[in-house]
Amino acid sequence: MDGGAEGTQQPHLILAHKLFLLTHPDVQDIEKVQLKSEVLDSIKSDGMAPLYETLAASSVLELDQSLLDSMQANNEEELKKLDDKIADAEENLGESEVREAHLAKALYFIRISDKEKALEQLKLTEGKTVAVGQKMDLVFYTLQLAFFYMDFDLVSKSIDKAKKLFEEGGDWERKNRLKVYEGLYCMSTRNFKKAASLFLDSISTFTTYEIFPYETFIFYTVLTSIITLDRVSLKQKVVDAPEILTVLGKIPFLSEFLNSLYECQYKAFFSAFAAMAEQIKFDRCLNPHFRFYMREVRTVVYSQFLESYKSVTVEAMANAFGVSVDFIDQELSRFIAAGKLHCKIDKVAGVLETNRPDAKNALYQATIKQGDFLLNRIQKLSRVIDL
Numbered sequence: 418m419d420g421g422a423e424g425t426q427q428p429h430l431i432l433a434h435k436l437f438l439l440t441h442p443d444v445q446d447i448e449k450v451q452l453k454s455e456v457l458d459s460i461k462s463d464g465m466a467p468l469y470e471t472l473a474a475s476s477v478l479e480l481d482q483s484l485l486d487s488m489q490a491n492n493e494e495e496l497k498k499l500d501d502k503i504a505d506a507e508e509n510l511g512e513s514e515v516r517e518a519h520l521a522k523a524l525y526f527i528r529i530s531d532k533e534k535a536l537e538q539l540k541l542t543e544g545k546t547v548a549v550g551q552k553m554d555l556v557f558y559t560l561q562l563a564f565f566y567m568d569f570d571l572v573s574k575s576i577d578k579a580k581k582l583f584e585e586g587g588d589w590e591r592k593n594r595l596k597v598y599e600g601l602y603c604m605s606t607r608n609f610k611k612a613a614s615l616f617l618d619s620i621s622t623f624t625t626y627e628i629f630p631y632e633t634f635i636f637y638t639v640l641t642s643i644i645t646l647d648r649v650s651l652k653q654k655v656v657d658a659p660e661i662l663t664v665l666g667k668i669p670f671l672s673e674f675l676n677s678l679y680e681c682q683y684k685a686f687f688s689a690f691a692a693m694a695e696q697i698k699f700d701r702c703l704n705p706h707f708r709f710y711m712r713e714v715r716t717v718v719y720s721q722f723l724e725s726y727k728s729v730t731v732e733a734m735a736n737a738f739g740v741s742v743d744f745i746d747q748e749l750s751r752f753i754a755a756g757k758l759h760c761k762i763d764k765v766a767g768v769l770e771t772n773r774p775d776a777k778n779a780l781y782q783a784t785i786k787q788g789d790f791l792l793n794r795i796q797k798l799s800r801v802i803d804l
Contacts, residue, residue: 427627429530432459433565437701439477444699453478464488464495468530492529499525516545520555527562535562536571549586553579557591557627560598564628567701572602593622601628604641605702607709613641620660635664639675640697644713648721651679669696678718681725684739686718715748716757723760728770731762742767 438444439452457478460469466488473480499522506518519542526535539555546552556579563571579595600615616638623634642655655661656679665672673689676682697703697710722734735745749769752758760771 425626426630427561428459428463429527429565430561430628432456434701435459436472436477437704438699441699441704461488463528463530464491465528465530466492467532495525496522512545516542516551519545523555523558527558530565532562532566549582550588550591553582553587553591553595556582557594557598561627564601567605569602569606572598572605576602589622590624593619594625597623597625597634598628601637601702604637605705607706609641609710609713610645613638613645616641617654620658632664632667635661636668636671636696637702639665639671640693640703640710643675643678644710644717648679678721681721683718683722683737687738687740690714712757716752719749719752719758723758723769723771726769726771728768731767731769734769 435452435456439449439456444452456472459465460472460478461484466485469478469485469488472478473485499518503515503518503522506514519538523535523538523542526538536559539559543552543555546555556575559575560572563569563575576595576599583592583595596615596619600612600619603609603615604612616634619634620638623631625634629637639655639661642651646654656675665675670689670692673685674693677685677689694707694711698707703710722737723729731742731745731749735742738745746762749758749760749762753760753762760769762769
């Protein structure tokens with residue numbers, strides 16, 4: 418799982434996506450046969466005995482005992498060679514060679530997917546590392562391992578560790594790379610607003626091909642921006658961004674999804690939205706937030722439509738979106754009840770009336786709320802002082 422040359426994703430992270438699809442209920446059986454074969458090929462070529470054992474135990478793959486035995490024997494043989502190199506470096510060579518020998522062992526554990534031993538060995542290597550840049554690289558290896566297992570606790574701790582290291586120094590290239598890792602973490606844990614901000618900051622400096630290709634990066638940037646940016650920011654940072662425009666057309670339906678929303682072409686938007694839903698469902702980072710994301714997008718698009726009117730008929734809105742009156746009626750009732758939309762439905766007249774709080778009123782309410790909070794704090798404080 419080391420490095421990742423420019424433009425190429427880590428083989429382990431490609432494997433992680435295939436494993437996700439292999440256990441996905443909506444992937445066709447015929448596709449799963451092909452996926453199983455590709456997963457097994459990857460496991461064999463990297464000698465991933467620990468991962469194979471885990472997948473066989475959870476019935477994702479069938480256990481072939483002779484294959485497991487042979488991979489385990491190869492692992493032991495390889496680890497003996499690596500230990501010999503460490504011993505030789507410690508006896509005959511300098512500190513940097515000792516560090517390199519320890520790092521080689523850590524990378525081997527990562528390659529065969531032995532998570533616990535890889536983490537132990539990375540820690541050991543860190544103890545022999547002085548340069549901040551090299552320490553940062555160890556954090557990136559840890560992050561790649563953590564994303565393979567979707568271990569968000571480890572991701573979070575590693576990001577915090579990297580930020581502390583940057584206080585000691587560290588170059589811009591690594592800082593920019595960390596932003597993308599943190600953006601992926603935020604998106605994977607449903608903090609779409611921060612994810613969009615970090616991704617947009619990284620558009621012109623993207624070099625983290627090891628975790629995903631540039632097209633995937635743009636896909637994530639557009640999806641997170643659509644539900645978190647206002648119209649003016651969306652136009653400026655996404656719709657008109659040259660880096661996004663060069664890639665947008667290569668990702669199926671993404672251009673239609675973004676532009677039809679911005680241009681208020683609601684029928685085209687709903688059509689692109691249905692196609693995008695499939696891509697989101699089959700993305701291992703976005704899949705856990707599928708329903709949430711679909712709701713957020715609909716909130717954005719319905720709010721945008723309703724902002725143009727003081728009142729509008731349900732039928733006119735249904736026609737604009739190319740759906741039935743019943744569908745819009747059910748959708749809006751649900752969103753209004755959840756406090757997501759500021760309007761009410763006059764069922765008798767079949768009319769929607771918007772009742773958005775204006776900006777002044779919203780500011781007034783916020784001031785009142787903060788004032789109450791401050792008074793409560795002062796009262797509590799005075800009671801403490803009186804005691």
